[in-house]
Amino acid sequence: MIEPLGPREEQILHAAMQVFVEKGRHGARMQEIADRAGVNKAMLHYYFRSKDNLYATIFRMVLGRYARQFRLSIDTSADVETILRRFIDGFLEMLNRHPRLPMFIVRELSEGGAIVGRVVGEMIEEGIFTVPRTMLHIIEERRDRGEIENVDDAVQFVVTLLGGCVYFFIAEPLIGVIFPMEETDRDAFVAARKEALFRHLYLGIKKRGDDS
Amino acid sequence: MIEPLGPREEQILHAAMQVFVEKGRHGARMQEIADRAGVNKAMLHYYFRSKDNLYATIFRMVLGRYARQFRLSIDTSADVETILRRFIDGFLEMLNRHPRLPMFIVRELSEGGAIVGRVVGEMIEEGIFTVPRTMLHIIEERRDRGEIENVDDAVQFVVTLLGGCVYFFIAEPLIGVIFPMEETDRDAFVAARKEALFRHLYLGIKKRGDDS
DNA sequence: TTTAGTATTAACCAAATGGTTAAATAATGG
DNA sequence: CCATTATTTAACCATTTGGTTAATACTAAA
Numbered sequence: 001m002i003e004p005l006g007p008r009e010e011q012i013l014h015a016a017m018q019v020f021v022e023k024g025r026h027g028a029r030m031q032e033i034a035d036r037a038g039v040n041k042a043m044l045h046y047y048f049r050s051k052d053n054l055y056a057t058i059f060r061m062v063l064g065r066y067a068r069q070f071r072l073s074i075d076t077s078a079d080v081e082t083i084l085r086r087f088i089d090g091f092l093e094m095l096n097r098h099p100r101l102p103m104f105i106v107r108e109l110s111e112g113g114a115i116v117g118r119v120v121g122e123m124i125e126e127g128i129f130t131v132p133r134t135m136l137h138i139i140e141e142r143r144d145r146g147e148i149e150n151v152d153d154a155v156q157f158v159v160t161l162l163g164g165c166v167y168f169f170i171a172e173p174l175i176g177v178i179f180p181m182e183e184t185d186r187d188a189f190v191a192a193r194k195e196a197l198f199r200h201l202y203l204g205i206k207k208r209g210d211d212s
Numbered sequence: 213m214i215e216p217l218g219p220r221e222e223q224i225l226h227a228a229m230q231v232f233v234e235k236g237r238h239g240a241r242m243q244e245i246a247d248r249a250g251v252n253k254a255m256l257h258y259y260f261r262s263k264d265n266l267y268a269t270i271f272r273m274v275l276g277r278y279a280r281q282f283r284l285s286i287d288t289s290a291d292v293e294t295i296l297r298r299f300i301d302g303f304l305e306m307l308n309r310h311p312r313l314p315m316f317i318v319r320e321l322s323e324g325g326a327i328v329g330r331v332v333g334e335m336i337e338e339g340i341f342t343v344p345r346t347m348l349h350i351i352e353e354r355r356d357r358g359e360i361e362n363v364d365d366a367v368q369f370v371v372t373l374l375g376g377c378v379y380f381f382i383a384e385p386l387i388g389v390i391f392p393m394e395e396t397d398r399d400a401f402v403a404a405r406k407e408a409l410f411r412h413l414y415l416g417i418k419k420r421g422d423d424s
Numbered sequence: 425t426t427t428a429g430t431a432t433t434a435a436c437c438a439a440a441t442g443g444t445t446a447a448a449t450a451a452t453g454g
Numbered sequence: 455c456c457a458t459t460a461t462t463t464a465a466c467c468a469t470t471t472g473g474t475t476a477a478t479a480c481t482a483a484a
Binding site: 024026027103105106107109110111112113114116117120121124129132133136150152153155156157158159160162163164166167168170171172173174175176177178179181192193195196197199200201202203204205208 | 236238239315317318319321322323324325326328329332333336341344345348362364365367368369370371372374375376378379380382383384385386387388389390391393404405407408409411412413414415416417420
């Protein structure tokens, strides 16, 4: 199914990913991709039929990375506190390493969401994009088991969790203006974010009377 | 300062807002704006010098609405529970009425955030875009007063709050795929979201021992 | 009614851009 | 060494699109 990519194809994909992630689907120029890959523009069409096709390929790749790194950070056997902590840690860590990733996806969502929906749907079926649902099941099960409380609707909880993780990386310039901070390096903010997000979410669902 | 707009200008602005919000800055076509306004394309340039200029005008307008409707939902004299509840209610209600709004802003953010930053900065100085900071001050003050706890970093709390409100409207197509729901009308989801978001956030900072 | 400024239009333009093509240049296998 | 196929390139093309312009209609004051 997956045939080995020739070196040219890899060059092109590498360059294309850079440009698409930076400039978005429409902002990206085939010429720029070709230049960065050190290749004639016609080669892009030779290997990948069209811009849309190239973009779709890149989109899958990016989302695949996202999902893979993402999946590592979950361990269904631990208690909710640990699971939540590790998830937030791992997710924010990954986003901090690839801060443009959320925006890349959101940009595509802004185009109507058709591609995102389809690709993610496929990846869910292929068992690649499993984390959000896994998290959902964990929360539901632990609630039923009585380990946590105040989670009538686990979907809502997971949405809040995801939003809490991702929002900063989308709205960063806005947040910088609204809350001007002195020494705003992103690393420090993200570190604080990990801790705060965990506390705000966990303390809400933690069973009263627990002192862990 | 604000001169009354002629009817032509209003027609154009109305159409431009529609098209820009739908298609984004780059996706929007001057011709389409002209058509929807029932006006010759040259008129757009006659009244508003360039596409960028027209866009900037629209962006300010949109953000202004956002801020105005937004500000109504805050009442500094109430207790934190009420403030939080009203804020979430009001904000989500507004977003539900204008679901494309967050994406409109985010799309511009994806372009680098320069415009958003500048405009929001100006609006903050003009006292139009005050809610997030107001919320911040309220949280800090109430924490110091001992009304709530577990809020080491109020900025983080407000970011979580904003993200929790906005995220769904950005990631909606994605969420629909990840968590397929039977009767997914948005109104119901948003209603549930109001309640859940409030609980998750408030229960985390509520003073233990309170039974309100 | 003349005049002077304003509003409006159709036709036009230059630049950008995704995509094509025909010819040239490697590779590859017989 | 030849033929056939795959790769590469420069030049070219059609279309889209923001923007301009010069001529025309409109309006209101003098």
